Amino acid sequence: MDPECSQLLPALCAVLADPRQPMADDTCLEKLLDWFKTITEAGSSLLLLQENPCLVELLCHVLKPQDLSSRVLSFSLRLTGVFAAQEDCFQYLQQGELLPRLFGEAGPLGGAAWTAPTVRSGWIQGLRSLAQHPSALHFLADCGAVDTIFSLQGDSSLFVASAAGQLLVHILSLSMRGLAEGPPGLQADDWPPCAQKIVGHIEESLRSTATPQITQALNVLTTTFSHCHDPWTQVLWVRLHPLVAALLEKDPVPAAHSLVDLLLSVARSPGLSSSSCGLWETLAQTVSHLSPTQAGLLALGILKLQDCPQALRAQAFAVLLQPLACVLKATAQGPGPSGLLDSTAADSVTADMLPPSKAACVGLLCRTLAHLELLLPLPQRPCPWPQVPLLGAAVTLLQLCGGSGSPASDAGRQLCALLLGCVRVQRAALDFLGTLSQETGPPELVTQVFAVLLEYLRSPDSSPTVLKKAFQATFRWLLSSPRTPGCSDLDSDAVLFLRELLPVLQKRLCSPCWEVRDSSLEFLTQMTRRWGGQAGFRHALLASEVPRLTEQLLRDPESYVRASAVTAMGQLSSQGLCVPSAGPEHPGGQQKSLLGELLHILSADSEGFPRRAVMQVFTQWLRDSHADVVGDTEQFVAGVLQVAGQDLDWEVRAQGLELALVFLEQTLGLSRSHCPYAVTPPVAAPAGPLTQALQSLCRVRLFEFAFRALFDCDRPVAQKSCDLLLLLRAKTASSSSLQEPRSSPDVASVEAALQRWRAGDQAQPLGDLEPEVVLAVLRSMDLEGLRGALAESSDHVEKSPQSLLQDMLATVGIRGENEADCY
Amino acid sequence: LKLCKYCLSGHPTLPCNVLKFKSTTIMLDCGLDMTSTLNFLPLPLVQSPRLSNLPGWSLKDGSAFLDKELKECSGHVFVDSVPEFCLPETELIDLSTVDVILISNYHCMMALPYITEHTGFTGTVYATEPTVQIGRLLMEELVNFIERVPKAQSASLWKNKDIQRLLPSPLKDAVEVSTWRRCYTMQEVNSALSKIQLVGYSQKIELFGAVQVTPLSSGYALGSSNWIIQSHYEKVSYVSGSSLLTTHPQPMDQASLKNSDVLILTGLTQIPTANPDGMVGEFCSNLALTVRNGGNVLVPCYPSGVIYDLLECLYQYIDSAGLSNIPFYFISPVANSSLEFSQIFAEWLCHNKQTKVYLPEPPFPHAELIQTNKLKHYPSLHGDFSSDFRQPCVVFTGHPSLRFGDVVHFMELWGKSSLNTVIFTEPDFSYLEALAPYQPLAMKCIYCPIDTRLNFIQVSKLLKEVQPLHVVCPEQYTQPPPAQSHRMDLMIDCQPPAMSYRRAEVLALPFKRRYEKIEIMPELADALVPMEIKPGISLATVSAVLHTKDNKHVLQPPPRPAQPSGGKKRKRASEDIPDCKVLKPLLSGSIPVEQFVQTLEKHGFSDIKVEDTAKGHIVLLQEAETLIQIEEDSTHIICDNDEMLRVRLRDLVLKFLQKF
Secondary structure (H helix, E strand, C coil): CCHHHHHHHHHHHHHHCCCCCCCCCCCHHHHHHHHHHHHHHHHHHHHHHHHHHHHHHHHHHHCCCCCCCCHHHHHHHHHHHHCCCCCCHHHHHHHHHHHHHHCCCCCCHHHHHHCCHHHHHHHHHHHHHHCCCHHHHHHHHCCHHHHHHHHHHCCCHHHHHHHHHHHHHHHHHHHEEECCCCCCCCCCCHCCCHHHHHHHHHHHHHHCCCCHHHHHHHHHHHHHHHHHHHHHHHHHHHHHHHHHHHHHCCCCCCCCHHHHHHHHHHHHHHCCHHHHHHHHHHHHHHHCCCCCCCCHHHHHHHHHHCCCHHHHHHHHHHHHHHHHHHHHHHHEEEEEEEECCCCCHHHHHCHHHCCCCCCHHHHHHHHHHHHHHHHHCCCCCCCCCCHHHHHHHHHHHHHHCCCCCCCCHHHHHHHHHHHCCCCHHHHHHHHHHHHCCCCCCHHHHHHHHHHHHHHHHHHHCCHHHHHHHHHHHHHHHHHHHHCCCCCCCCCCHHHHHHHHHHHHHHHHCCCCCCCHHHHHHHHHHHHHHHHCCHHHHHHHHCCCCHHHHHHHHHCCCCCHHHHHHHCCCCCCCCCCCCCCCCCCCCCCCCCCHHHHHHHHHHCCCCCHHHHHHEEEHHHHHHHHHHHHHHCCCHHHHHHHHHHHHCCCHHHHHHHHHHHHHHHHHHHHHHCCCHHHHCCCCCCCCCCCEEEHHHHHHHCCCCCHHHHHHHCCCCCCHHHHHHHHHHHHHHHCCCCCCCCCCCHHHHHHHHHHHHHHCCCCCCCCCCCCCCCCHHHHHHHHHHHHHHHHHHHHHCCCCCCHHHHHHHHHHHHHHHHHHHHHHHC | EEEEEEEEECCCCCEEEEEEEEECCCEEEECCCCHHHHHEEECCCCHHHHHHHHCCCCCCCCCCCCCCEEECCCCEEEEECCCCEEECCEEECCCCCCCCEECCCCHHHHHHHHHHHHHHCCCCCEEEEHHHHHHHHHHHHHHHHHHHHCCCCCCCHCCCCHHCCCCCCCCCCCCCCHHHHEEHHHHHHHHCCHHHEEEEECCEEEEEEEEEEEEEEEECCCCCCEEEEEEECCCCEEEEEECCCCCCCCCCCHHHHCCCCCEEEEEECCCCCHHHHHHHHHHHHHHHHHHCCCCCEECCCCCCHHHEEEEEEEHHHCCCCCCCCEEEEEECCCCHHHHHHHHHHHHHEEHHHHHCCCCCCCCCCHHHHHHHCEEECCCCCCCCHHHHCCCCCCCCCCCCCCCCHHHHHHHHCCCCCCCCCCEEEECCCCCCHHHHCCCCCCCCCECCCCCCCCCHHHHHHHHHHHHEEEEEEEHHHHHHHHHCCCCCCCCCCCCCCCCCCCCCCEEECCCCCCCCCCEEHHHHHHHHHEEEEEECCCCCCCCCCEEECCCEEEECCCCCCCCCCHHHHHHHHHHHHHHHHHCCCCCEEECCCHHHHHHHHCCCCCCEEEEECCEEEEEEEEECEEEEEECCCEEEECCCCCCCHHHHHHHHHHHEEEEE
């Protein structure tokens, strides 16, 4: 600890011990504790206490009966734990009887302060910290803390209850670590007394008839098996396994969720060899005992396991698929297996296995779909993957929800009535359908997929979120539609589909609901980016009204829509898909160029999103050498930088720097490849002499923009500008032709102006700059230092422990003054 | 007494039923089924060469005697005549006996002139003020549409049963063509409307002292009502055209429908699969799409109702959709009145709009659209309209059947261009049938029917809420629609199952009247001497004359008997006036068997045996060979010819009973 802090500490301890000066802000106490943790991790706690007796005084002081705030009490308990984590310090505190008085029955445990959850929590965390060595174990046994922890497992505060469970696991693990001669036997006598006590308690809880107790025991075990992988855990499982298995014989199975968690954590534990402990049998038994709503998560967990018997995997997969099999069965046109389950399992499936209540049925179906969606991309997913029936199930569900399904059976009709218009299932099924596009399916089924997607895109009843998901799924299916590998073009069926899709898109672009217009534009952008160069797509798009409607949405009243329209128009224009507009908005036939329109948005739009979108489009255009830009690139860049530099939105300014960087790289002839393994073109096109390049940069006033950004009040902008200038300096350093003496009058005036800018007065422009002056200024600036300063977080000065202590004292001091004012 | 319901209309949303209830005959609504007009050629406002040059239709054998009456257009056959309407059934019941007609909303009164003017009807019609005013507008518009295009020809040959059989569908299948009638005149409308008595929501109207009727807000249209028809012990609810959506009218009053014995349910949504919100979105999207592409939009509609909501949606939408420069035209002979009436019925509007009355702004925003010249209205396309007319534009005009009104002209004018769109929002007519005489048509057609009436999910919630004992509804509601037979959700599902009816059917409603309220004259009441037979329950015998007049029953004191003078006379007098006979006292109470046996023993009877029977007990006096049968409501003493013994036993029995 540095001397300054040591000096402040006694005053702070006095403040903390004074009940009349309550700490307003307990984040200070947390920071203080963190600081003590770092100190004790680095050095001896004992020394710390000896050098700063005020700390022990504080700990002693809190034990006196007084109105100390529960926060300070809790803090003191935790602080004691931090110190006592080192065995010598533990002994030191033990000598002073401080530990039993703080954590024993004489301490807060029996007092009124115990009613505050924060004190109970501090007590647990203090013990958690100090329980690091054998002496601590003896202490815990002697002061009867373990029994208190048992009771705290059922605490009314969830934080306290959960921490109590974790502490038990920690103590168990600590006491087992003490065993010198390998794992214990199954006999109780072989176990250390503390561990024996805890395991005994768990056994008792597992035998209990009260579900909360069983849940607590299962949670403790789950934490144990997920955190401890020592050999003793296997013995523990062998010992407790019969009790866990016995839970399955109860009807209903108590604490099913916790049981599932436990079994999965055991199965995942590397410390256990699953085959020898009857785990697979228990898992199989559990999967068959639990209701479909409870078993889904377990089945998913089993399928994610790496080494699991094939039979169990098959069983788990069947459980996971069962709800969808029910749906297929209920809606099947004729008898015969749906193909989702094997024939024996399929026979036992009936449609009425789905819960009869709407909420339960919808919940089950949504969970099932989400589980399968998680499973699909995994390497260990079941093989063969039933792609075709799953696709069928997703389509059927969507048809049922959309009202286009026509089930023949009564069960199907009931299901239809249950699911009709259900947005949750629609969303889940569309997500799932989108994921299924990673695999393909038979053509007739794919046709059905596109038909149901089109139905959703068309339906006036599709909610905006459902519609968005339908767009996403459609895009994914279009992506996966080429049948010839390596060919990125849309196949003829997809083009036919596109012909039907575009009128729908047209209508959606005119929707009164802005979310719909927005997601339609996003979809259009995605499509154009992907297939904008493809003849079939281009032809269909140009034959539709979509480009013109998109152009009109640049003037949408909703800023998000305008932003999406900007992005979409930028993309369309890049691909040469913009149509000159002749809509009613431009009766004279006179119309602005898109560039002009976007510049207008950049300078006049009141919202940030459209302006940011414009900057992104411009950057992309510059990168792609867009026709509108290539004509007079310098004028374009100069115009954009001038507007962007005055923008109030820092993201627009930052994007301006991105555009400046692209221009700089192009002008200097730098190839920009962030990937070290990328193939660079053999020779970067020579970009003319450096002087010319710099003159070009000066003409577009790039430096003025960058220097201004360097002193931007938003750190990301300043950082970006700093990086840009550093890059430029590095690239020009090698050039000797531009070496100029530093002391030219021009350089001095620029430096003076920059000084003023730095001070906050940015009114005065820099005027026309010469390349030589710029380089001289660049060389004279401490850009590295600036970058270092910017890299520090903004509170780096205020973060020091000394400042923390001062702050804490100051707040109390102010309070004291206010108090004095009152008299 | 039974409750009967006569169904005069098969159209579930344009009902016409007659209820016979407690000697009153009440007609519930008189809707006019106008779908019959779809069989006729449109009446063009401006001479249409296309329509007048349609070829005549001839029979398969080539005989062309019908070619003056029937014309063919794109494979469909139409009657070339003044359009005719299918009236409610007039044969099922003598309509002159109808005492009152209750109207639930302005769409359900269009047949009123036919009933009040041509059947000998002499009763009263009850309706709310907006219903009458807007109903008048609808009738006026209808009469105007038809009368301003006089048609010399009236076809009747095709109606001949033998000939009709030879015609192609749908003419062949048209029902009751012989009863179809031409439109009424304005004079008949005025006369019919003069028979209406205005009522307000929750107002109680006594009908002949027998029945009380009350209109309740139904939430569907301005002034639309459901009706409660009740006596002291029976309650019939008539729910017709109700809506739970938040649109412009006052919300539906559901609570008052509780405790109904019978709930008659008609006027549910005609398009149960179309959600009105989605349809409004669809309407706006398609409108904007068309206009942005430089096309015109035609919206065939009624002059009142959904149009208010559409204008309100457009008011919010046009600026955001960049349509501020597009003119909106509303063309109807009653356009002005309709727009203005809507603003003055504040008390009939939803809460939100009612509160606007206290602000300096009108309840409906269409006023602002008119002020800013975005919405213009004209009585007809002749006159000012033709000089103001600017394209592209949006035109709201009638009639939704596309058979008469200004809409016919716009269909002819814009039908040839695929830039234009006709958007159907009224659900009353099949849009495909409406378009049939305009084929081939290049114009785009969008069907977004907006029907805010109850759907089946709302009905099932409503029924759960109000819990009527019986539900009666048109047969169409008891099964899924034929085109969607798997949609079990598109039918009424209630317990006990709803009773259904169809056109020209008489239905005995499934409950019996058991009680009637009777008043007692004060002097008679004074003379009563009640006796408490149980705590809180007293009884008294009454001798009185029951006087019934105007469905009110009154107990009056009996006329005083003539003074008795002699034995003979007295006997005769008592025979003549049985009311005045001195009655034996009435008995009440029950006989506790054990105590009765003890009493018998005390009075010297011995050898008593008690047997239990299904209904009570038998006490056997074996020595006396006598049997006393005690049941809940009777006691018999059976002994052989020993009157003395019987009387003794009787007196012992009577001791246990109360007399009064």
